[in-house]
Amino acid sequence: MTEAGPDSAAERWLSYREEIKVLDATIRDGGLMNDSKFDDAVVKSVYDACVAAGIDYMEIGYINSRTQFPTKDFGPWRHSREEDVRRIVGDNDTPLKLSAMSDAEKSDYETDILPKEQSVLDMIRVACYIHQIPLAIRMVKDAHDKGYETCVNIMAGSTIPERELDEALEMLAETPVNVIYVVDSFGFLYSEQVEALVEKHLAAVKGKGKEIGIHCHNNRQLAFGNTIQALIKGANYLDASFAGLGRGAGNCQMELLLSFLHNPAYHLRPVLDCIQQHIEPMREKLMWGFDYPYMITGVRNEHPRSGMAFNASKDRGDIVKFYDELTAEE
Amino acid sequence: MTEAGPDSAAERWLSYREEIKVLDATIRDGGLMNDSKFDDAVVKSVYDACVAAGIDYMEIGYINSRTQFPTKDFGPWRHSREEDVRRIVGDNDTPLKLSAMSDAEKSDYETDILPKEQSVLDMIRVACYIHQIPLAIRMVKDAHDKGYETCVNIMAGSTIPERELDEALEMLAETPVNVIYVVDSFGFLYSEQVEALVEKHLAAVKGKGKEIGIHCHNNRQLAFGNTIQALIKGANYLDASFAGLGRGAGNCQMELLLSFLHNPAYHLRPVLDCIQQHIEPMREKLMWGFDYPYMITGVRNEHPRSGMAFNASKDRGDIVKFYDELTAEE
Known part of the structure; x- marks a missing residue:
């Protein structure tokens, strides 16, 4: 890991850090708005755009349980079976790496994640809440032993008691996990x-050869701004999605991030093209992006589920009613 | 002026700085999207909401030339004549202060700005480009001598050569101006x-009893994030507008800012109510807010006028075409 500091590209305005990796989460996080039911054409267009844009990783979906998420109710990107992924990417003969996310307690990871030599996936990202850290560590080891790069996303990062986070980071520092993410699930x-x-995470893994990542949501229109602040402090793995497609207010927008980074490997135009052709046409139905609820x-540092339910109801637009409902509970 | 530092509320997460003032620019900056033609009911609703929300200043419009901006083409908030302002605010028997903006070379300021004792306005904000600083200083002195609080907004702050800015700040430090704004017109x-x-501005006016302000546009979804960063560094005058209403991508959103500040004097609900009843209904026609153009x-650090023209054309939505047009010029 490269430490950020006065000599690094952080605190400089024109150069860039080679270590920075951009991860596209469009289909994976966006799948929370449509039960992961994306047309193959959409997934293929995002894949092609990621390759053309020079993006480092594409997270194509979840590898979650077909028992808990039956195929009659959920699209293929909730399970990301090898045949589904290959239908889009073939053998992925490109520099783009592929990842899939596996949720603690929602995944049959031991059976559903194939050995790396049988898969086009490159990285397994384990998502967990703080109390699931012991299980997450088991999942990381499973994926690592199977041959994958690994990553842990500790969700709802804004609600974790400091002592518990310190303990989790101490435990994770001793595992083979490659990347640990700061995740602001609630924006x-x-x-x-x-x-x-970010400073706490970097300190906890100092000298362990691990990277820190940042995954933001845009509830307060700070997803991109906070991603910049994390980058400045030394986070090298940056999550974003096309047009911000993701749960509720969505994620850091890929088009903002790529047009900010100075690495000439990144290209904005393929992302704009995909957004115009395939992503924006879904906005009216999927209803992600900044909104008052x-x-x-x-x-309030809460899960967006109440806002999602409100926006799906006949009351959509009555933002004062939503505000009154939430504050009346206090 | 209170210097920001380790003992101040900047760098603390729960307390607040008494010196912070929030300025609402909804009608003034939003007037750039509709030739300042707002219904009185809208202006009154923003005024009432500012009072109820505990906002410090409301900028009700421009005081610009009726020759350059004829009343047949422009609404009353391009000129903010005393009788128009009083039609909305009466004698303004509230703690809310009122401001109006006067543009260098677009204003008959000597005749159109009344002596303070004849006006309900409290502050005159002079807007200028860097080459207009000598005129802006003359306008500041005129307003100061008439009895107003004064402020200078040096527009297009992202394009000003450092040497020219240093010289402007040196000149302004010797004037009676109360507040100098960092203005990111192009977002x-x-x-x-x-x-x-902000650090440069603070250093230039150190010991002069002046405050620094911040006015952002949301082209890169950084208006609110950058306002926070300016606040942290010691800017005490913070511009925002309801629903971000303002030119092009709009301004820092008042609802984001008020729900961030910890001063219990501020209240979010009246702002949400006004947005729902009066501001959001104008969005389809006025088309402000974040958009790809x-x-x-x-x-590209450019004025948004090409994006505004594109969004008003039949090509709206063809963001790749817009991107290609702009980059082809290079």
Whole structure:
């Protein structure tokens, strides 16, 4: 790992850090808005655009349980079976790496994640809540032993008691995990908090050869801004999605991130083209992106589920009603 | 002026700085999207909401020339004549202060700005480009001598050569101006640049009893994030507008700012109510807010006028065409 500091590209305005990796989460996080039911044409267009744009990783979906998420109710990108992935990427004879996310307690990871030599996937990302860290570590070891790069996303990062996070990081530092993410699932954090979290994570893995990542949601329109602050502090894995497609207020927008980074390997035009042809046409139905109910859940450091339910109801647009409902509970 | 530092509320997460003032620019900046033709009911609703929300200043419009902006083409908030302002606010028997903006070379300021004792306005904000600083200083002195609080907004802050800015700040430090704003008209800047500009401004006016302000545009979805960074560095005057209503991508959103600040004097609900009843209903016609063409002009550090023209044309939505047109010019 390269430490950020006065000599690094952080704190400089024109150069860039070679170590930075951009991860596209469009289909995976966006799948939370449509039960992972994307047409193959959409997934293929995102894949092609990621390759053309020079993006480092594409997360194509979840590898979650077909028992808990039956195929009659959920699309293929909730399970990301090898035949589904290969239908899109073939043998993925490109520099783009592929990842899939496996949720603690929602995944039959031992059977569903194939040995690396049988898969086109490159990285397994384990998602967990703080109390699931022991299981997440078991899942990391399973994926590592199967031959994958590994990553842990500790969700709802804005709600984790400091002592528990310290303990989790101490445990993770001793595992083979390659990347640990700061995840602002609720879109609550602002710059100084993100900076403190990234510094804490970097300190915990110092000398262990691990990287820190950042995954933001846009409830307070800080997803991109907070991603920049994490980058400045030394996070090298940056999540984003096309047009911000993701749960609720969505993610850091890929088009903002690529047009900010100075590495000439990245190209904006293929992303804009895919957004125009395939992503924006889904907005009216999927309803992701900044909206007042998501702002309100973000300010309150809550899961966006109440905002999603409100926006799917006949009351959509009555933002004062939503505000009154949430604050009346106090 | 209170210096920001380790003992101040900047760098703390729960307390707040008493010195912070929030300025609403909804009608003034939003007037750039509709030739300042707002119904009185809209202006009154914003005024009432500002009062109820505990906002410090409301900028009700421009005081610009009726010759250059004829009343047949422009609404009353391009000129903000005393009788128009009083029709909305009466004698403004509230703690809310009122401001109006006067543009260098677009204003008959000597005749159109009344002596303070004849006006309900409290502050005159002079807007200028860097080459207009000598005229802006003359306008500041005129307004100061008439009895107003004064402020200078040096527009297009992301394009000003450093030597010229240093010279302007040196000149302004010797004037009676109360507040000098960092203005990111093109929505180009990111956090480290905003921080450096605020630090430069603070250093230039050190010991002069002046405050620094921040006015951002949301082209790269950094308006709110950059406002936070300016606040952290010691800017005490913060511009925002309801639903971000303002030119092109719009401004820092008032609802985001008020729900971030910890001063219990501020209240979110009246702002949400006004947005729902009066501001959002104008969005389809006025078309402000984050959009890809504005992102592209922001990334290029350009005025948003090409994006505004594109969005008003039949090509709206063809973002790749817009991108190709702009990059082909290079």
